[in-house]
Amino acid sequence: MKPAAFVRHVPKTLDEALKVLSDVAPDDGRILAGGQSLVPIMAFRLAKPAHLVDINEVEGLQHIASDGTMLSIGARVRHAAFHKPVVDGPLGALLAYVARHIAHYPIRMRGTFCGSLAHADPSSEWCLVSATLGATMVVKSTRGERLIAAADFFEGIMSTVLAEDELLAEVKLPLLSADTKFGFYEFSRRAGDFAMASALVTYRLEGGQIVDARVGVGGAEPSPRRIAEAEAALNGQAPGEDIFRATAEAAAAAVEPLEDHQTTGEYRRDLVRAVVHRALENSV
Amino acid sequence: MSTHETKGSGLKWVGRAIRRLEDPALVTGQGRFTADLPATHWVRFVRSPVAAGSIKSITFPDGARVITAADLSGVKKITPMLHKFSYRPVGQSILADGQVRYVGEPVAIAVASSEEAAEDLADLVDIDIDETAPLVDARDALADGAPQIHAEAPGNVILEGTVKTPGFDSVWDNAARIVAINARSRRQNATPMEARAGHASYDAPTGRITLTCTTQMPHLMRTAITDLLGMRESDLRVIAPDVGGGFGQKMSLCAEYVALVWLARQLKSSVAWTEDRRENLIASFHSRDQYIALEAAFDKDAKLMALRADIVSNVGAYSCFPTTSGVEPLMAMAEMPGPYDVQQYQCRARGVLTNTCTMAAYRGVSRPVITFTLERLMDKAAAAFAIDPIDIRRRNLIAKFPYTSAMGLVYDEATYKETLEMAVAAIDVPAFRARQQAARAEGRYLGVGFATFSERTGYGSPAFAARGMAITPGWETVHLTVDPSGFVEARIGSSPHGQGLRTTLAQIIADEIGVAPDLIKVIHGDTDTAPYGWGTFASRSLVISGGATLLAARKVRAKLLKIASHMLEAAPEDIVLENGSAKVAGTDRTVTIAAMAREAYTQTHRFKGEIEPGLTESGTYDPPGTFSNACHVAIVAVDVETGFVRIERFLVAEDAGRIINPMIADGQVHGGVAQGIGNALLEEIVYDESGGILTANLADYMPPTAQEMPPIELHHLETPSTQSITKAKGLGEGGSIGAPAAVVNAINDALAPFGVQIDEMPATPQRIRAALRASSSAHSRASGKPGA
Numbered sequence A: 001m002k003p004a005a006f007v008r009h010v011p012k013t014l015d016e017a018l019k020v021l022s023d024v025a026p027d028d029g030r031i032l033a034g035g036q037s038l039v040p041i042m043a044f045r046l047a048k049p050a051h052l053v054d055i056n057e058v059e060g061l062q063h064i065a066s067d068g069t070m071l072s073i074g075a076r077v078r079h080a081a082f083h084k085p086v087v088d089g090p091l092g093a094l095l096a097y098v099a100r101h102i103a104h105y106p107i108r109m110r111g112t113f114c115g116s117l118a119h120a121d122p123s124s125e126w127c128l129v130s131a132t133l134g135a136t137m138v139v140k141s142t143r144g145e146r147l148i149a150a151a152d153f154f155e156g157i158m159s160t161v162l163a164e165d166e167l168l169a170e171v172k173l174p175l176l177s178a179d180t181k182f183g184f185y186e187f188s189r190r191a192g193d194f195a196m197a198s199a200l201v202t203y204r205l206e207g208g209q210i211v212d213a214r215v216g217v218g219g220a221e222p223s224p225r226r227i228a229e230a231e232a233a234l235n236g237q238a239p240g241e242d243i244f245r246a247t248a249e250a251a252a253a254a255v256e257p258l259e260d261h262q263t264t265g266e267y268r269r270d271l272v273r274a275v276v277h278r279a280l281e282n283s284v
Numbered sequence B: 001m002s003t004h005e006t007k008g009s010g011l012k013w014v015g016r017a018i019r020r021l022e023d024p025a026l027v028t029g030q031g032r033f034t035a036d037l038p039a040t041h042w043v044r045f046v047r048s049p050v051a052a053g054s055i056k057s058i059t060f061p062d063g064a065r066v067i068t069a070a071d072l073s074g075v076k077k078i079t080p081m082l083h084k085f086s087y088r089p090v091g092q093s094i095l096a097d098g099q100v101r102y103v104g105e106p107v108a109i110a111v112a113s114s115e116e117a118a119e120d121l122a123d124l125v126d127i128d129i130d131e132t133a134p135l136v137d138a139r140d141a142l143a144d145g146a147p148q149i150h151a152e153a154p155g156n157v158i159l160e161g162t163v164k165t166p167g168f169d170s171v172w173d174n175a176a177r178i179v180a181i182n183a184r185s186r187r188q189n190a191t192p193m194e195a196r197a198g199h200a201s202y203d204a205p206t207g208r209i210t211l212t213c214t215t216q217m218p219h220l221m222r223t224a225i226t227d228l229l230g231m232r233e234s235d236l237r238v239i240a241p242d243v244g245g246g247f248g249q250k251m252s253l254c255a256e257y258v259a260l261v262w263l264a265r266q267l268k269s270s271v272a273w274t275e276d277r278r279e280n281l282i283a284s285f286h287s288r289d290q291y292i293a294l295e296a297a298f299d300k301d302a303k304l305m306a307l308r309a310d311i312v313s314n315v316g317a318y319s320c321f322p323t324t325s326g327v328e329p330l331m332a333m334a335e336m337p338g339p340y341d342v343q344q345y346q347c348r349a350r351g352v353l354t355n356t357c358t359m360a361a362y363r364g365v366s367r368p369v370i371t372f373t374l375e376r377l378m379d380k381a382a383a384a385f386a387i388d389p390i391d392i393r394r395r396n397l398i399a400k401f402p403y404t405s406a407m408g409l410v411y412d413e414a415t416y417k418e419t420l421e422m423a424v425a426a427i428d429v430p431a432f433r434a435r436q437q438a439a440r441a442e443g444r445y446l447g448v449g450f451a452t453f454s455e456r457t458g459y460g461s462p463a464f465a466a467r468g469m470a471i472t473p474g475w476e477t478v479h480l481t482v483d484p485s486g487f488v489e490a491r492i493g494s495s496p497h498g499q500g501l502r503t504t505l506a507q508i509i510a511d512e513i514g515v516a517p518d519l520i521k522v523i524h525g526d527t528d529t530a531p532y533g534w535g536t537f538a539s540r541s542l543v544i545s546g547g548a549t550l551l552a553a554r555k556v557r558a559k560l561l562k563i564a565s566h567m568l569e570a571a572p573e574d575i576v577l578e579n580g581s582a583k584v585a586g587t588d589r590t591v592t593i594a595a596m597a598r599e600a601y602t603q604t605h606r607f608k609g610e611i612e613p614g615l616t617e618s619g620t621y622d623p624p625g626t627f628s629n630a631c632h633v634a635i636v637a638v639d640v641e642t643g644f645v646r647i648e649r650f651l652v653a654e655d656a657g658r659i660i661n662p663m664i665a666d667g668q669v670h671g672g673v674a675q676g677i678g679n680a681l682l683e684e685i686v687y688d689e690s691g692g693i694l695t696a697n698l699a700d701y702m703p704p705t706a707q708e709m710p711p712i713e714l715h716h717l718e719t720p721s722t723q724s725i726t727k728a729k730g731l732g733e734g735g736s737i738g739a740p741a742a743v744v745n746a747i748n749d750a751l752a753p754f755g756v757q758i759d760e761m762p763a764t765p766q767r768i769r770a771a772l773r774a775s776s777s778a779h780s781r782a783s784g785k786p787g788a
């Protein structure tokens, strides 16, 4: 479990980082952020990057800032930064609630929000949050900057539309209005394990009825996504057990479940049903 | 968390929860482990990527140092032997020679100047194998026409044990009721915190090799490796330094260590290997892969009359040394009847070769599986007779001792019923049943599960001889010395690796010769300094090495009393040894042990003809063996929507004779229970159909973490053993033996309203959901009608 040899670059500025990245990308150069996914993969020699562009000393990527409509999270912001609410209102509370489901404490001290998005594990909590809330990815390279909506960002299991020479410099999450309700639930066999299914729901109530429902499901499909059928089941209804059950059922029916040696499609649907239902129960 | 009901030993040190003498070094980073040693050469084993086939070629870069089977001609195969049970000896080459038989089998060795470079080189070794269809499951290997894994073992059966008591048929035919179970135990890995590691170095002046490795049996490793390499045993020194857990996995000889010694001799240098977790999960040793079909005949009062078992144990690709692949199937056959009074027994136990990693001992050896099977069966029988699970145990547990089992084992003494009653009282079963009813009405499913069992511990050489083992470990020797400064040193043949033996043996010595345990050093794990012994496994060390220690300490005591009687001019009977001194009782005349020790070495003329010079004595102990026992109780909550099991409460009422150190005893039980919970719920090595392992890291192979552990409530009943001179019995394995049955019984109790039966371990959420889905009540439940 020793990685193959590599060269580590430690740029100090964003320009420098993008320059090195564009130089080494054709030669299997990779960004090293918190290292909590990349380093194990290298130890198993599943990846043998010749160059690592370590962004841990790049100035200007540590920010968590709100401009009143969006929360910006820089590429060096660690999971642990969210242990306490980073912004007033439901978004800060939501991120704090979700953060403690990610891995274990030591991993949260190093792993980054943007690294999780770039890594795109189907079970990643931050990928689920980004997909559900409609995050915007701010992507930079020596070729310029582009903005990518979360719905267009994830391409499948551990795959995104990022080009080799692109850095996910920051992610922007829309702030949630004060009356937004949210609920989250995930299932894993041991504390800290990757979720076998997870769900995040948000909605508001107008005149006792659910509006702006968002139902995101993670860990069940190659990428987390909003489930339109489940949202349709919620919108316009008053919150309650029957409607929550119906929504969970709609989500379970809508997913195309991932299967593995221990998880049949049927079981994954069972889990989706359960996590969506429980996320909804947690939302009231 | 622990409620001791120690009756007290009446002694000063034995029975006290003193802190472990080994811990200060370990918790301050001063431990010395094999992988800490520097080496000139590092190796990476290149392992077979396929489960079965013949090697066509092995290619590697010119000039690279890569060793293959061709280089090892002259090295004997590892060929463990058993003289009974139609055992077919099969040999394992140190590196695969022609054939590969499991994924992970060592095929070549890449040698380089660092671990990284060795791994780089290993990546360049290309093994071309003509693949053949592998056999992964024991039942497939038993099928007619299945490929032969070893020509020596027709039908892939490496051994077959059968037994049938003379009165079996008539009892069986007259049974009021037959209850049956088809139990399945999936494969596990012992997963010690420290994986394997070895370091072999050549000493130019003497030509000797020192092998430092993570073994539980240093002396036997020396004997085995020198046999295979044709060396004189005195030319090899084996050291087990601090070892980070073994659980049986490190008691077997592994080909890798043989290769390291061979290499160190070839290179006349030092060479090291540190196994990574992936290798450990794929290619160390596995365990517990068994099918057991068990049937029980009861009379009309639910009294067990006869048991019939068919045990199929998947032993993997080779036989392990020294226990042989009989270790699981034969243990299962011998101890299947467990703590119950049943005199008629029929059993067939087969060890079946497959294209999987070799099976070896793992904490509990088979008993977690047979206890699970038998205790599930008792619960099924209780249901069939419509009586309480506790009641059926009350009716059938052995109550009169000594008891000779249907297999001829003599259970010296046990407190099966007492520990059961102790557990039942502590749990408050009626209160639980009321809570369970109330919870069910709310759609929450709680269950309670019991497991009663006996744990054979501290058995001496006759027990191993009864299995027909070519090697019959059993006895232990201890050399105990008081040096001229009065400091005490015990050299022992046991080889503890986490059990706290340095502390418990010191407690035994302390009481005998009246010094404090921290003046006593226990030395082990080095064949140059410790007497020949069998190491640490099978809950034996405290009983056997502890007994040998006590015998040696009694001799030292006698000698000290003689010396004191000279120096204090008093009769030996009037002298007491305490607080580091000898004292004439009722007076203030004392002499320190240090002063006496100095005399014993430097003033021997004074005792001429009466006392031998020096102050070293030896003790050897080879006991018949003794049975500990316990009752485990789990209370679980099963989430019927996800299949998740949460253990709310776990209770152990156990009797391991006199407890030398309650804190260490509790630690042993806690650790065993943790592994038992892993066995019950989480841990499973999964092979795919092609013989590849799908669980090769600790995210996929899932030992429980601290967060999965419930609080464990311990109740000790200390019935002093008459079969062990320290009055102590072993307790190293019990935690892992009882826990799986208790947990899975609790799951079944929780799911009783759905009429499902979970008879497989681990009982994963997936399996629980699958069972629930298959039951019609679960369907209506899942579609939103709680409690339907």
Ligand SMILES: Cc1cc2nc3c(=O)[nH]c(=O)nc-3n(C[C@H](O)[C@H](O)[C@H](O)COP(=O)(O)OP(=O)(O)OC[C@H]3O[C@@H](n4cnc5c(N)ncnc54)[C@H](O)[C@@H]3O)c2cc1C
Binding pocket: A030, A031, A032, A033, A034, A035, A036, A037, A038, A039, A040, A075, A101, A102, A103, A104, A107, A110, A111, A112, A113, A114, A115, A116, A118, A119, A121, A123, A124, A125, A126, A162, A166, A167, A168, A169, A192, A193, A194, A195
């Ligand atoms: C035991 C364990 C349990 C875990 N459990 C969970 C869990 O429950 N949930 C979860 O979400 N995660 C979990 N993780 C993963 C962890 O959250 C990682 O930190 C995260 O997936 C990656 O972030 P990182 O900063 O560590 O990225 P790295 O490991 O440094 O990089 C990961 C990948 O992303 C690329 N990358 C990183 N940053 C950028 C960027 N700014 N722009 C472009 N590419 C980039 C890298 O090149 C690399 O390919 C677990 C990890 C471990 C070891």
